[in-house]
Amino acid sequence: xxxxxxxxxxxxxxxxxxxxxxxxxxxxxxxxxxxxxxxxxxxxxxxxxxxxxxxxxxxxxxxxxxxxxxxxxxxxxxxxxxxxxxxxxxxxxxxxxxxxxxxxxxxxxxxxxxxxxxxxxxxxxxxxxxxxxxxxxxxxxxxxxxxxxxxxxxxxxxxxxxxxxxxxxxxxxxxxxxxxxxxxxxxxxxxxxxxxxxxxxxxxxxxxxxxxxxxxxxxxxxxxxxxxxxxxxxxxxxxxxxxxxxxxxxxxxxxxxxxxxxxxxxxxxxxxxxxxxxxxxxxxxxxxxxxxxxxxxxxxxxxxxxxxxxxxxxxxxxxxxxxxxxxxxxxxxxxxxxxxxxxxxxxxxxxxxxxxxxxxxxxxxxxxxxxxxxxxxxxxxxxxxxxxxxxxxxxxxxxxxxxxxxxxxxxxxxx
Amino acid sequence: xxxxxxxxxxxxxxxxxxxxxxxxxxxxxxxxxxxxxxxxxxxxxxxxxxxxxxxxxxxxxxxxxxxxxxxxxxxxxxxxxxxxxxxxxxxxxxxxxxxxxxxxxxxxxxxxxxxxxxxxxxxxxxxxxxxxxxxxxxxxxxxxxxxxxxxxxxxxxxxxxxxxxxxxxxxxxxxxxxxxxxxxxxxxxxxxxxxxxxxxxxxxxxxxxxxxxxxxxxxxxxxxxxxxxxxxxxxxxxxxxxxxxxxxxxxxxxxxxxxxxxxxxxxxxxxxxxxxxxxxxxxxxxxxxxxxxxxxxxxxxxxxxxxxxxxxxxxxxxxxxxxxxxxxxxxxxxxxxxxxxxxxxxxxxxxxxxxxxxxxxxxxxxxxxxxxxxxxxxxxxxxxxxxxxxxxxxxxxxxxxxxxxxxxxxxxxxx
Numbered sequence: 001x002x003x004x005x006x007x008x009x010x011x012x013x014x015x016x017x018x019x020x021x022x023x024x025x026x027x028x029x030x031x032x033x034x035x036x037x038x039x040x041x042x043x044x045x046x047x048x049x050x051x052x053x054x055x056x057x058x059x060x061x062x063x064x065x066x067x068x069x070x071x072x073x074x075x076x077x078x079x080x081x082x083x084x085x086x087x088x089x090x091x092x093x094x095x096x097x098x099x100x101x102x103x104x105x106x107x108x109x110x111x112x113x114x115x116x117x118x119x120x121x122x123x124x125x126x127x128x129x130x131x132x133x134x135x136x137x138x139x140x141x142x143x144x145x146x147x148x149x150x151x152x153x154x155x156x157x158x159x160x161x162x163x164x165x166x167x168x169x170x171x172x173x174x175x176x177x178x179x180x181x182x183x184x185x186x187x188x189x190x191x192x193x194x195x196x197x198x199x200x201x202x203x204x205x206x207x208x209x210x211x212x213x214x215x216x217x218x219x220x221x222x223x224x225x226x227x228x229x230x231x232x233x234x235x236x237x238x239x240x241x242x243x244x245x246x247x248x249x250x251x252x253x254x255x256x257x258x259x260x261x262x263x264x265x266x267x268x269x270x271x272x273x274x275x276x277x278x279x280x281x282x283x284x285x286x287x288x289x290x291x292x293x294x295x296x297x298x299x300x301x302x303x304x305x306x307x308x309x310x311x312x313x314x315x316x317x318x319x320x321x322x323x324x325x326x327x328x329x330x331x332x333x334x335x336x337x338x339x340x341x342x343x344x345x346x347x348x349x350x351x352x353x354x355x356x357x358x359x360x361x362x363x364x365x366x367x368x369x370x371x372x373x374x375x376x377x378x379x380x381x382x383x384x385x386x387x388x389x390x391x392x393x394x395x396x397x398x399x400x401x402x403x404x405x406x407x408x409x410x411x412x413x414x415x
Numbered sequence: 416x417x418x419x420x421x422x423x424x425x426x427x428x429x430x431x432x433x434x435x436x437x438x439x440x441x442x443x444x445x446x447x448x449x450x451x452x453x454x455x456x457x458x459x460x461x462x463x464x465x466x467x468x469x470x471x472x473x474x475x476x477x478x479x480x481x482x483x484x485x486x487x488x489x490x491x492x493x494x495x496x497x498x499x500x501x502x503x504x505x506x507x508x509x510x511x512x513x514x515x516x517x518x519x520x521x522x523x524x525x526x527x528x529x530x531x532x533x534x535x536x537x538x539x540x541x542x543x544x545x546x547x548x549x550x551x552x553x554x555x556x557x558x559x560x561x562x563x564x565x566x567x568x569x570x571x572x573x574x575x576x577x578x579x580x581x582x583x584x585x586x587x588x589x590x591x592x593x594x595x596x597x598x599x600x601x602x603x604x605x606x607x608x609x610x611x612x613x614x615x616x617x618x619x620x621x622x623x624x625x626x627x628x629x630x631x632x633x634x635x636x637x638x639x640x641x642x643x644x645x646x647x648x649x650x651x652x653x654x655x656x657x658x659x660x661x662x663x664x665x666x667x668x669x670x671x672x673x674x675x676x677x678x679x680x681x682x683x684x685x686x687x688x689x690x691x692x693x694x695x696x697x698x699x700x701x702x703x704x705x706x707x708x709x710x711x712x713x714x715x716x717x718x719x720x721x722x723x724x725x726x727x728x729x730x731x732x733x734x735x736x737x738x739x740x741x742x743x744x745x746x747x748x749x750x751x752x753x754x755x756x757x758x759x760x761x762x763x764x765x766x767x768x769x770x771x772x773x774x775x776x777x778x779x780x781x782x783x784x785x786x787x788x789x790x791x792x793x794x795x796x797x798x799x800x801x802x803x804x805x806x807x808x809x810x811x812x813x814x815x816x817x818x819x820x821x822x823x824x825x826x827x828x829x830x
Contacts, residue, residue: 014629016454018445019638023436025459030433039431040466044440044457051455109606116608136608155630157806191524193531193551200531214429215570223434277699277720283711284694284702287720291698292808294774302726305692305702305718307711311760315717315730345726359709391572393707 004037004175007063009055010044011070011080012154024069024159031163036177037065047071052083060147065171070154072137081124084151088142090125095138098123102136126151130166134158139166148174181226181234183241187251188219188405195220198247206240208233217394218260218401219253250414253405260404261289267411268299268349273377275407276345277303278316278337280328281355281371285400301345306337316340329354331372331383338374338381349411350376351403355386357395371399375407382410419452419590422478424470425459426485426495427569439484439574446578451592452480462486467498475562480586485569487552496539499566503557505540510553513538517551541566545581549573554581563589596641596649598656602666603634603820610635613662621655623648632809633675633816634668668820675819676704682826683714683764688792690822691760692718693731693752695743696770696786700815716760721752731755744769746787746798753789753796764826765791766818770801772810786814790822797825 008028014020022044029039041063045051052071059066071080085092099121106113120136123129130139130150137153139162150167152159171177187195192215196203203211214221222244226237245252254263268275277286287303290296304315309328312318317340318333326332334354342350355371362368369388374381386402388395409415423443429435437459444454456478460466467486474481486495500507514536521528535551538544545554545565552568554577565582567574586592602610607630611618618626629636637659641652660667669678683690692701702718705711719730724743727733732755733748741747752767770786777783784803789796801817803810824830 010457013625013627014638015441016444016457017448017627017638018441018443018454019627019629019636021436021438021441022457026430026433026436028433029431033432039433040461042425042431042437042457042459044459046455106608114608114612116611157809193521193529196531197529210428212428212432212434214434221434223429223432225432279699279702282703283706283715284692284699284704284718284720285706287694287699287718288697288703288811289699291700291720291722291772291811294807296698297722297776300698300722302722302730303699303702303718303720304730305699305706305720307706307715307717308760311717315719315759344730345723357706361712392709394572396703396707 004065004177005063006032006037006039006065006067007041007043007059008039009052009059009066009068010042011047011052011068012044013046015044015070016046024154024156027156027159028067028069028163031168032065032067032171033182034179035168035172036179037171037175038180047079049079049083049086052080053087056087056149060144064146065148065150067150067152067167069152069159072151072153080151081122084124084140088124088126088144092122093125094122095129096121097131098129098138101131101133101138105133105136130162132158132162134161141166141170178229181229181237183224183237184255184257185222185224185241185244185248185252186219186254187222187248188253188401190219190248190251192220195222195248199244202240202243202247206236209237209240211240217398219251253408259289260401260408262293264290264404264408264411265293265296265299267408269295271411273348273411274299274301274345275349275351276301276341276347277350278341278352279303279305280307280312280337281353281357282396282399282403283307283357285396286351286353286403289400289404301347304341304344312337315344317343327366329356329366329370329372331385334372334374335381335383338376338383342376348378349407351407353399353403355388355395355399357392357399358390359392369395371395371402373399373403373406375403375410377407377410380410382406419480419592420478421447421452421454421480421482422456422458422474423454424467424474424481424483425457426462426467426483427459428461430459430485431461439569439571442571442574443482443484443578446583447480447482447586448597449594450583450587451594452586452590453595462494464494464498464501467495468502471502471564475560479561480563480565482565482567482582484567484574487555487566487568495566496537499555500539503539503541503559507537508540509537510544511536512546513544513553516546516548516553520548520551545577547573547577549576556581556585593644596644596652598639598652599670599672600637600639600656600659600663600667601634601669602637602663603668603816605634605663605666607635610637610663614659617655617658617662621651624652624655626655632813634666668823674704675816675823677708679705679819679823679826680708680711680714682823684710686826688763688826689714689716689760690764690766691716691756691762692765693756693767694718694720695722695727695752696768696772697811697814697818698722698772700811701766701768701818704815704819716762719756719759727752730759732758742781744771744781744785744787746800749787749789750796750798753791757791763793764822766822768814768818770803770810770814772807772814773805774807784810786810786817788814788818788821790818790825792822792825795825797821
């Protein structure tokens with residue numbers, strides 16, 4: 001099977017200044033992969049004619065699909081349109097349909113149509129206009145010498161819109177391709193080098209299967225990809241995935257593209273359980289993560305972020321003598337917090353966090369990163385002590401993940 | 416003044432699969448810029464010998480500084496080290512100092528040293544080893560034909576560590592450069608095309624000053640850069656920034672690299688005010704944002720995330736008849752929420768949100784995205800109605816920003 005190679009060209013001074021992170025490229029690569037087109041190069045360049053021409057030339061020599069983002073907006077630093085004309089040897093022209101789309105978009109938002117908007121309807125003569133219903137700059141498609149070029153604006157939700165509406169269906173039709181078989185194993189609690197030790201021989205045996213190790217702060221993700229759809233390859237693929245699954249079993253947290261807050265949500269929905277949260281260390285992050293999931297109001301009752309001793313006592317009923325004797329950052333306090341919040345909201349399940357997120361707040365006996373987490377399901381309760389690092393935001397994220405993982409294991413009765 | 420051009424080469428199949436977003440490149444570009452080195456190209460390629468060699472060759476012909484990340488880890492998919500040897504014509508050798516660093520790093524974390532760790536101390540003969548105290552793969556530095564090459568591992572906090580400890584000080588010394596003058600204006604509440612209309616003539620007059628328009632969901636950032644440090648250029652720079660500031664005044668929200676939650680924190684600290692939050696629409700995000708700021712426990716007392724009617728009544732004292740008559744998503748409810756949370760925590764200031772985040776929950780009269788926000792400082796109170804979009808996570812983010820902005824304006828008595 002021939003691999004369809006793609007190149008993504010990201011145009012924008014803001015990307016090169018490090019002000020904007022290139023999420024568009026990651027999104028596009030993932031979407032392309034889902035239809036069987038593999039990204040081999042992502043090239044980020046400035047809004048400069050010479051650089052754009054050079055990048056297009058290079059891409060035209062090595063890729064079958066070229067997708068460019070950015071540089072199509074109304075601002076004066078955007079010179080992409082004229083450069084596109086030069087590269088393909090075409091002219092700019094006023095497009096009535098595009099102007100109508102721009103007019104509708106602008107007036108719907110109660111802005112006034114202006115000269116800048118009119119200029120947005122002046123576009124290079126292309127093989128197909130990708131109508132943009134979420135913004136003012138349309139996408140452009142060219143087909144030259146068996147290479148397929150797509151030019152998109154840089155605003156992320158417009159990129160998503162045009163990719164899903166036009167690019168993916170067009171690519172499927174053009175190449176008539178089956179997607180590559182992939183599988184994901186998400187682990188937690190085991191470092192990358194230990195994983196290699198445990199599964200190195202399997203990786204060696206099934207060399208033909210590609211495997212990527214993706215370290216995250218919550219653990220290492222393993223992504224397997226079959227290079228083709230031959231029967232032999234697919235059987236090797238299954239053997240490798242099954243082998244790795246067996247060796248890493250207790251560290252595997254999900255096999256889907258899911259975050260832990262989604263898994264918690266699914267379990268709670270299935271069991272018809274409700275949840276409440278008490279946060280000190282994590283400051284609202286757990287509540288935020290849980291409520292990012294659509295439908296979370298079905299099981300999530302609420303969250304008491306108690307950042308002061310007073311609020312821990314008043315809202316959660318933590319005893320003054322507990323705080324005095326053991327301190328706010330203690331096993332005893334987190335236990336009273338989780339019991340208190342379960343009672344406060346009348347929920348079946350509860351989690352609580354307390355700790356020293358840093359960079360200040362450490363004492364002689366309690367270092368930055370120290371954190372206690374408790375979880376309850378009915379009368380069953382677990383409490384764990386953690387020692388995270390020194391970076392505040394990282395600590396909060398790790399604490400939130402650990403809290404949800406503690407709850408998950410309690411819910412599923414895993415040790 | 417000669418511009419020092421840099422190229423960043425990001426190596427990693429996970430970047431090309433779209434599984435990982437390339438935050439390292441944005442970080443590096445920003446850091447380089449801060450010492451006066453400008454990134455012109457960011458090239459993302461696979462862990463493949465030919466691609467790495469091609470990228471290094473291209474970079475060596477156009478850049479003075481080349482920084483590569485990724486491909487130095489212990490996993491079998493990393494072939495960067497051997498490719499580096501081939502490119503520079505050097506050999507792999509065992510480095511005792513690196514081995515000692517790896518040993519210390521691994522044993523400190525109570526993991527066992529294994530064969531994989533030993534292989535990490537086998538590195539290409541380079542001009543300088545950048546010792547990595549935050550991970551097991553060291554950085555490598557080469558100087559060939561006036562081009563300076565840095566090879567780093569791919570784990571973000573290791574990249575930050577080696578960049579700050581080694582790369583930036585080395586570049587400052589090598590090039591003895593002054594940083595370029597830049598300025599940032601962050602706006603909110605005005606679309607990009609309106610900004611162009613308002614300031615287009617100024618941009619035209621001071622064409623020599625570079626200006627980047629960076630659309631964010633909370634508004635457009637404008638970044639100005641002086642291309643050199645000549646007196647004339649700097650005077651034009653000031654004239655342009657002052658002119659734009661005057662035209663956009665009421666939309667400018669900060670001139671620093673600050674987020675709104677930091678600005679709120681600074682105001683509260685200055686005034687010795689305390690803050691509490693009641694969240695329904697935003698589900699904990701406001702608390703999370705506020706507690707991301709170090710020292711926020713000085714002014715932040717807590718957050719009641721009340722996701723059910725019961726909890727709004729029980730914790731915040733919202734009246735049953737208010738919920739019945741006007742609904743949970745109403746001006747009346749959010750007003751009782753903000754008053755209730757202010758009383759509950761005994762804080763000087765308070766904000767509250769209620770709304771329909773979506774994708775479900777809309778009624779005939781209340782669409783998805785409808786949101787009411789209230790803020791209080793002492794007895795002064797403001798309430799606003801918003802109609803955001805249809806995407807849940809975007810809605811939460813916009814609601815949180817709007818709530819903090821409402822509070823900021825009330826604190827500073829701006830209309």
